[in-house]
Amino acid sequence: MATLTIVPSKLLCRLAHIPLLLLLVTAGADAATLTLPAAIAAALRTQPQICQSAHDASASRDLSRAAHAATLPQISLAAGSIWSESRAGQPLFVSANGPREVIGQLRVSFPLYDPQLSALAQVARDQSVVAQWQYQATRLNVVATVVNDYYRLATLLTQERIWNSTFSTAEKLFRDTRRAYRAGAVSRLDLVQTELLRNKARTGLQQSAAEVRAAMQVMNLQMGLPRRSVWELPKVSDSIQPLPAFHALAAQAETAQPLLQVVKRQIDVAQAQVDVQRGATLPTVRAYGAYGVDTATVPHGNDLGWQGALNLSIPIFGFGAHGQQIAAAQEQVAALRSAREALILQIRSRIAQDYGAARAARKTLANTRRAAQEAERVYVMTREGYFAGAINALNLAQAESSWVRARLELASAAVAVRLTRIQLDLDTGRYPTGPTGISPISCP
Numbered sequence: 328m329a330t331l332t333i334v335p336s337k338l339l340c341r342l343a344h345i346p347l348l349l350l351l352v353t354a355g356a357d358a359a360t361l362t363l364p365a366a367i368a369a370a371l372r373t374q375p376q377i378c379q380s381a382h383d384a385s386a387s388r389d390l391s392r393a394a395h396a397a398t399l400p401q402i403s404l405a406a407g408s409i410w411s412e413s414r415a416g417q418p419l420f421v422s423a424n425g426p427r428e429v430i431g432q433l434r435v436s437f438p439l440y441d442p443q444l445s446a447l448a449q450v451a452r453d454q455s456v457v458a459q460w461q462y463q464a465t466r467l468n469v470v471a472t473v474v475n476d477y478y479r480l481a482t483l484l485t486q487e488r489i490w491n492s493t494f495s496t497a498e499k500l501f502r503d504t505r506r507a508y509r510a511g512a513v514s515r516l517d518l519v520q521t522e523l524l525r526n527k528a529r530t531g532l533q534q535s536a537a538e539v540r541a542a543m544q545v546m547n548l549q550m551g552l553p554r555r556s557v558w559e560l561p562k563v564s565d566s567i568q569p570l571p572a573f574h575a576l577a578a579q580a581e582t583a584q585p586l587l588q589v590v591k592r593q594i595d596v597a598q599a600q601v602d603v604q605r606g607a608t609l610p611t612v613r614a615y616g617a618y619g620v621d622t623a624t625v626p627h628g629n630d631l632g633w634q635g636a637l638n639l640s641i642p643i644f645g646f647g648a649h650g651q652q653i654a655a656a657q658e659q660v661a662a663l664r665s666a667r668e669a670l671i672l673q674i675r676s677r678i679a680q681d682y683g684a685a686r687a688a689r690k691t692l693a694n695t696r697r698a699a700q701e702a703e704r705v706y707v708m709t710r711e712g713y714f715a716g717a718i719n720a721l722n723l724a725q726a727e728s729s730w731v732r733a734r735l736e737l738a739s740a741a742v743a744v745r746l747t748r749i750q751l752d753l754d755t756g757r758y759p760t761g762p763t764g765i766s767p768i769s770c771p
Contacts, residue, residue, distance in 0.1 A: 361558035363477050363759065366550060370473045371466060373551025380465040387451075387458035394451035398444055400437040405430055405619075432619030432634070439614050443606030446599055453596040457589055464585035471753050473549050478746045480542040481560045485738040487535040493731050494528035500710075501525045504720070512716075520720030524727060531731075565696070565741035567689050568748070573682055576755050580674050583756035587674065590667040597663050601656040608649045610641040678754045685747035692740040695733065702726075702733035 371377055409428040438444055504521040507513045547556045581587060615636040622630050642649075709726035712718035749759040 359558055361477075361546075361560055363474070366477050366546065367470055367473050367758070369550035369552065370469055374469050374549075376465055377469060380462040384455075384458040384462040387455040391448075391451040391455040394448040398438060398441070398448050400435055403434045403436075405432045405434055405617075407431075428621070430619070430621050432617040432621060434615065434617040436616075437614045438611070440610070440612040441606070442609045443603055443611070446602035446606045450596055450599040450603060453592055453599055457592040457596060460585050460588040460592060464589060467585055467753065467756065467758070470758055471750075474746070474749055474753070474759060476542070476546050476549055477560075478563075478742050480539070480546050481563050482739055482742045483535065483539045483542050484560055485563070485742075486735055487532065487539050489731065489734045489738065490528060490532040490535045493727070494525070494532045497521070497525040497528040497727070500723075503714075513720075517720040520724055524720075524724050528731075563738075563741050563745055565692060565737070565744070567692060567744060570682070570685055570689075570748070570751075573678070576678050576682070576751060577675050579755040579757065580678060581671065584674060584754075585756055587667065587670060587756075590663060590670055594660060594663045594667065597656065597660040601653060601660060604649060604653040604656050607652075608642055608645075610639060613638045613640075674754065678751065681747060681750045681754055685744075685751060688740065688743040688747045692737075692744050695737045695740040699730075699733040699737045702730040706730040 407430050409430070411427070501518075501521045501524070504513055504518050508515065508518040543557065544554050546558070547554050615634075615638065617634040618631070620630045620632075621634070706726045706729070709718055709723050713720065713723045752759050
């Protein structure tokens with residue numbers, strides 16, 4: 328069962344990143360914008376495991392062509408001179424034509440009927456298809472990793488913006504409170520409390536900025552770009568789109584999920600292996616033809632001629648070896664079929680789990696959106712009451728903390744909605760940025 332299992336110079340390698348950078352960068356006033364499709368495209372171009380899988384698939388295609396070529400006529404050239412010991416003018420070896428034999432022939436052999444050879448060619452073709460689907464599975468795994476890292480970065484950038492806005496507001500509140508304190512309008516407790524608000528916001532901003540830098544470096548490593556590259560990400564939409572039906576997702580997975588296709592093609596390989604073992608028990612017929620000279624005398628031009636032969640080989644008895652090999656190959660087919668059913672169950676279970684997570688994320692987003700609106704209203708009213716002298720700074724600190732927490736939860740909930748929806752696409756074998764049928768990338 329499958330498991331979720333020319334050499335360019337340095338200058339050319341550097342130049343190869345130029346179109347990639349042009350793809351990633353969207354012109355802006357201050358910073359470049361990184362979109363999810365651009366991040367995925369960059370990772371698929373630079374991830375070494377993608378190239379490794381592509382080379383494996385290419386090697387498998389070459390082996391398939393070689394196996395097919397073995398079923399076609401084979402042309403060879405034979406040339407040589409053989410000396411044999413003789414007594415009284417007669418060679419000692421019965422197979423020898425004379426004291427000296429001269430051979431110079433162009434030979435052709437053709438398998439007229441060879442079931443085992445044909446079955447081996449089919450095995451190679453099926454193995455090539457398996458390698459192609461394994462290549463697609465590797466790409467999908469890379470995409471899944473990039474998606475998770477991208478939305479983690481998006482979440483952290485949103486949190487950094489929230490903390491930056493909170494710090495700016497807290498800084499202004501502290502300055503206003505300090506002026507009021509110097510004028511005797513507020514108590515020292517209010518001044519200390521607003522200073523604590525500012526310090527808390529600064530700490531949150533610093534921590535968020537550090538997390539953003541770390542996530543940005545991970546994202547750059549995924550894309551094969553300089554570690555200190557800085558990006559802006561588009562705002563994550565908090566709209567809620569309807570989910571497709573569960574049975575539609577399950578059907579899509581059975582046709583597009585690379586892991587299922589790998590197991591399906593492995594069953595074909597195992598079935599072809601059964602035919603290989605059966606072919607060993609069947610007759611083979613080969614035709615041979617040759618043109619040239621094969622003589623025991625000094626060759627002359629008129630010695631050139633044609634030779635032909637037809638060879639029949641029939642296996643009679645092998646002490647049960649072939650029968651046991653056929654039985655073992657059939658058991659392997661049965662095992663792979665059971666593995667495919669188990670994998671289908673596993674994928675459907677994963678889809679069901681992620682489907683429930685997607686529905687929960689939508690409900691969470693709706694609830695956090697209402698909570699954020701209410702927290703903002705409470706904060707605005709509390710802030711107005713504070714400046715009017717009706718509410719102390721402790722109440723303002725509590726209201727601001729609730730508002731900040733609500734905005735952070737809203738940002739995380741919006742990302743969760745997008746991420747859980749994309750995870751369903753990945754479960755079914757679909758790319759979040761386009762169709763699954765992406766042509767292989769040329770690797771050095």
